[in-house]
Amino acid sequence: MQDFINYMERINMFKQVIAIMEFDSETIAPGGGLAQRAKRAGFFELEVYNMQTSDTIKNFLDTLAPVLDSQDDIVKALYKEAKDEYDKKVKIPADIMEQYAKLTEESNDVWRKARKANDFAKFAPYLERIIKLDMKKLEYRKDKIPAGGCVYDVLLNDYEDDMTVTIYDRFFGTLKGTVVPLLKKVMASEKKIDTSFKNAVVDIETQRKISEFIAKKIGYDLNRGYIGVAAHPMCMSTDSTDVRITTRYDETDFLSSLYSVLHECGHAIYEQNMGKDIAGSLLGDGTSMGIHESQSRFYENVIGRSLEFWEFITPELKEILPKEFAHVTPQMFFEAANESKPSLIRVEADELTYSLHVIIRYEIEKMLFGGECKIADLPQIWNSKYEEYLGLTPPTYADGIMQDIHWPIGYFGYFPTYALGSAYAAQFLHYMKKEMDVSSLIRKGEFSKITDWLREKIHKHGSKYTPALLMQKSFGEQLDSTHLAEYLTNKYSKLYKLI
Amino acid sequence: MQDFINYMERINMFKQVIAIMEFDSETIAPGGGLAQRAKRAGFFELEVYNMQTSDTIKNFLDTLAPVLDSQDDIVKALYKEAKDEYDKKVKIPADIMEQYAKLTEESNDVWRKARKANDFAKFAPYLERIIKLDMKKLEYRKDKIPAGGCVYDVLLNDYEDDMTVTIYDRFFGTLKGTVVPLLKKVMASEKKIDTSFKNAVVDIETQRKISEFIAKKIGYDLNRGYIGVAAHPMCMSTDSTDVRITTRYDETDFLSSLYSVLHECGHAIYEQNMGKDIAGSLLGDGTSMGIHESQSRFYENVIGRSLEFWEFITPELKEILPKEFAHVTPQMFFEAANESKPSLIRVEADELTYSLHVIIRYEIEKMLFGGECKIADLPQIWNSKYEEYLGLTPPTYADGIMQDIHWPIGYFGYFPTYALGSAYAAQFLHYMKKEMDVSSLIRKGEFSKITDWLREKIHKHGSKYTPALLMQKSFGEQLDSTHLAEYLTNKYSKLYKLI
Numbered sequence: 001m002q003d004f005i006n007y008m009e010r011i012n013m014f015k016q017v018i019a020i021m022e023f024d025s026e027t028i029a030p031g032g033g034l035a036q037r038a039k040r041a042g043f044f045e046l047e048v049y050n051m052q053t054s055d056t057i058k059n060f061l062d063t064l065a066p067v068l069d070s071q072d073d074i075v076k077a078l079y080k081e082a083k084d085e086y087d088k089k090v091k092i093p094a095d096i097m098e099q100y101a102k103l104t105e106e107s108n109d110v111w112r113k114a115r116k117a118n119d120f121a122k123f124a125p126y127l128e129r130i131i132k133l134d135m136k137k138l139e140y141r142k143d144k145i146p147a148g149g150c151v152y153d154v155l156l157n158d159y160e161d162d163m164t165v166t167i168y169d170r171f172f173g174t175l176k177g178t179v180v181p182l183l184k185k186v187m188a189s190e191k192k193i194d195t196s197f198k199n200a201v202v203d204i205e206t207q208r209k210i211s212e213f214i215a216k217k218i219g220y221d222l223n224r225g226y227i228g229v230a231a232h233p234m235c236m237s238t239d240s241t242d243v244r245i246t247t248r249y250d251e252t253d254f255l256s257s258l259y260s261v262l263h264e265c266g267h268a269i270y271e272q273n274m275g276k277d278i279a280g281s282l283l284g285d286g287t288s289m290g291i292h293e294s295q296s297r298f299y300e301n302v303i304g305r306s307l308e309f310w311e312f313i314t315p316e317l318k319e320i321l322p323k324e325f326a327h328v329t330p331q332m333f334f335e336a337a338n339e340s341k342p343s344l345i346r347v348e349a350d351e352l353t354y355s356l357h358v359i360i361r362y363e364i365e366k367m368l369f370g371g372e373c374k375i376a377d378l379p380q381i382w383n384s385k386y387e388e389y390l391g392l393t394p395p396t397y398a399d400g401i402m403q404d405i406h407w408p409i410g411y412f413g414y415f416p417t418y419a420l421g422s423a424y425a426a427q428f429l430h431y432m433k434k435e436m437d438v439s440s441l442i443r444k445g446e447f448s449k450i451t452d453w454l455r456e457k458i459h460k461h462g463s464k465y466t467p468a469l470l471m472q473k474s475f476g477e478q479l480d481s482t483h484l485a486e487y488l489t490n491k492y493s494k495l496y497k498l499i
Numbered sequence: 500m501q502d503f504i505n506y507m508e509r510i511n512m513f514k515q516v517i518a519i520m521e522f523d524s525e526t527i528a529p530g531g532g533l534a535q536r537a538k539r540a541g542f543f544e545l546e547v548y549n550m551q552t553s554d555t556i557k558n559f560l561d562t563l564a565p566v567l568d569s570q571d572d573i574v575k576a577l578y579k580e581a582k583d584e585y586d587k588k589v590k591i592p593a594d595i596m597e598q599y600a601k602l603t604e605e606s607n608d609v610w611r612k613a614r615k616a617n618d619f620a621k622f623a624p625y626l627e628r629i630i631k632l633d634m635k636k637l638e639y640r641k642d643k644i645p646a647g648g649c650v651y652d653v654l655l656n657d658y659e660d661d662m663t664v665t666i667y668d669r670f671f672g673t674l675k676g677t678v679v680p681l682l683k684k685v686m687a688s689e690k691k692i693d694t695s696f697k698n699a700v701v702d703i704e705t706q707r708k709i710s711e712f713i714a715k716k717i718g719y720d721l722n723r724g725y726i727g728v729a730a731h732p733m734c735m736s737t738d739s740t741d742v743r744i745t746t747r748y749d750e751t752d753f754l755s756s757l758y759s760v761l762h763e764c765g766h767a768i769y770e771q772n773m774g775k776d777i778a779g780s781l782l783g784d785g786t787s788m789g790i791h792e793s794q795s796r797f798y799e800n801v802i803g804r805s806l807e808f809w810e811f812i813t814p815e816l817k818e819i820l821p822k823e824f825a826h827v828t829p830q831m832f833f834e835a836a837n838e839s840k841p842s843l844i845r846v847e848a849d850e851l852t853y854s855l856h857v858i859i860r861y862e863i864e865k866m867l868f869g870g871e872c873k874i875a876d877l878p879q880i881w882n883s884k885y886e887e888y889l890g891l892t893p894p895t896y897a898d899g900i901m902q903d904i905h906w907p908i909g910y911f912g913y914f915p916t917y918a919l920g921s922a923y924a925a926q927f928l929h930y931m932k933k934e935m936d937v938s939s940l941i942r943k944g945e946f947s948k949i950t951d952w953l954r955e956k957i958h959k960h961g962s963k964y965t966p967a968l969l970m971q972k973s974f975g976e977q978l979d980s981t982h983l984a985e986y987l988t989n990k991y992s993k994l995y996k997l998i
Binding site: 013016017020021024027028029030031032033034035036037039040043044221222223224225226228238239241242244280 | 512515516519520522523526527528529530531532533534535536539542543720721722723724725727737738740741743779
């Protein structure tokens, strides 16, 4: 048993160093070193792969399987982690994996060019081949299909434990049923939102100070953290004592960095709050993409986009920038930070419309892996769904079906997880409100009680439990999108005076 | 053969990642992560140790030994690297190594406290035990003693290939014979040097710009480099495409950072200029501490502390800082940057007096390992040498025999290498001057010819050759301190108007 734990700890050490290299690469590493860095990253990733698929790990898994029930949660979670990786990587023959790697690399390249040329027909054959090869890969993983399920379930489960089409159908059904009509009302509303002050010039040094102030305030421990600058905001964690984030600063868009920092701090606080029993180990990180994103969305949206947050932060902001925002009230900041408008591009969508972008992708993936549609018809399907849910039709493929990198590189089953974060966050808020006056705490800038609650319910468990098990243990129920539906209805009805 | 090369490349990958982690740790890593970082560094260092001492490497060495003569320089150098590490680490029994590690850790701790309390007697027994244990370790390495040599030779050779007491005695003899009387003349000189402008306030952002300007100018490629900030100036290289330096900025001492940057750039340019045949490999770094330091000293002192350099840089500096240095001439900068004064602390010594500090330590180490003195007598020996060479007597042990960390942690044989850099640098200058007008190039800020010359003679060979072999190949002669003696005599005679 101790040998198995040590072996997993060895994998953990390699993963930590890969994280450090990645953070270094995204922040301060010189551009000229790219090739050697790629070589080095490849080397260490192969080391991890070799450990995860070794005869040694197979022996551990075989020995542990019959006695697993009598083990503690930590051994069980390590076993699951090891087994998932082993199965995913070993069951499919190496030549198919190689074919797939080559194909997606080529496809990625073709997609980039075709997107520029607005030429879907050029990319379509690659998409077709990727899906075919994916189906072939899935033939080796049929044992992963849940009872009464389908092959797409296996892909969904790759990105979020326990998820299935059945669960997502219900989840997205509720959401769509609320958001689509709500958005129509918002669009019809006569409420005008003043956003003129959003682009006031705030120099980068000041933005840096604001970032640090807010990060500290909401509970990000800078003694175990660091706020860097990178092209893409990110959070990197080796273990709970070293959790770093990045943001980017735009002199004429201070809200962009402020919300990036809040978002990444949500991820970071989760990573910093691991329980003592798992901190520093392979289990000392977030349990899933969905739960991780719930923490970033909680701090970014539930807290950061609330009126109460602006009631708290506006006086602080005015002290730092008395001139720029002299006339701006908390209500005005709140409105400007929450303006909702249907748009074509997922990554630019607001809190209300975001899930609709995800739903469209989910519905199309489900059709693709159910054999219910042809590749050639995709643009038309895409466009009609955008028209139906968001009232817009993309003028180009780049603004439409060719906007995301996921399909060109074979990341099917990934998109749906993007919608989980907000739903979990709203669900957590629902339960949190039963135990404390959340609004009042935010208004007073007293975030420690909120973070303490999240630590006890979510953070400290790390990846000891799958999302479903965590929900069961902490709340006695499963993911439920009615909370998000309710949260969005309340927020946007008030904001746009729909009631 | 390819297996051996691949195995060494594997060690190289681990060493590169250790370098990245170290740089990260010294620059941006959060303080709270110290313990986990130490654990991780220890893990990867042990991995390297295990590879360097494995049965696999022993097999490679045994197989290669009989056919080594027919191999190319690269295989020969890799063999030497592997064999040196193997011998150093395997020949001494593990329990003695463990004892030594424990003892030096304890000794380090005692030294810190004893230094504060100015209590040599408290530290002395530890020093005695370390030397005893070192002698015991050396018994296992008797085969490393050169013909007619002594045990101290083995230690000297650990820090610089090919060095012996015989060589150092001659080397330091010449130097001492010149510097001690020269320093007496300097001290007697009536020349007054104006240093009043050295502490002008220069804000850090401006110093940053000056650093970058000079670094680029002298040939440090920032596309493969990065200038960071750390408590101690350093140079980190994974390979020639990623070579970073750090400096520290003091608002009231801009020369300090300027010379740190020049010094570290010297190291960095060496690392960036590796030849194609070795770049990125284990041989793609500096061949020895002495040769490495020759490059940093060349850029810092030979170039950076020359009158010609100040003739070049003063107008540039005045453009950036017109007010602060309005009245300062190149001659004044030159003089202020070269003021010489005997002092008690090695790390603060100037170009003229530095080697005297090193000589004192060398002479004492030689006595210690020759059994020619008692530990209890060391303070008295130390003080009388400082009086003789530098005309000063330390008022406390902290200013005297207890100032350096080297002996408390068992780094015997290390100090002498500190004097090699300046000597090699002066020797290189001697030969360079035969091929180009170095003064004129510096005055015009045309450093590329100088760097090209150093690349061809030194840089591109990396650690393919030992220092002695490199000198033989590039100059047909060995290290010779008469060049440094001559360089210092010329420079300081002019500066202090001794002629």
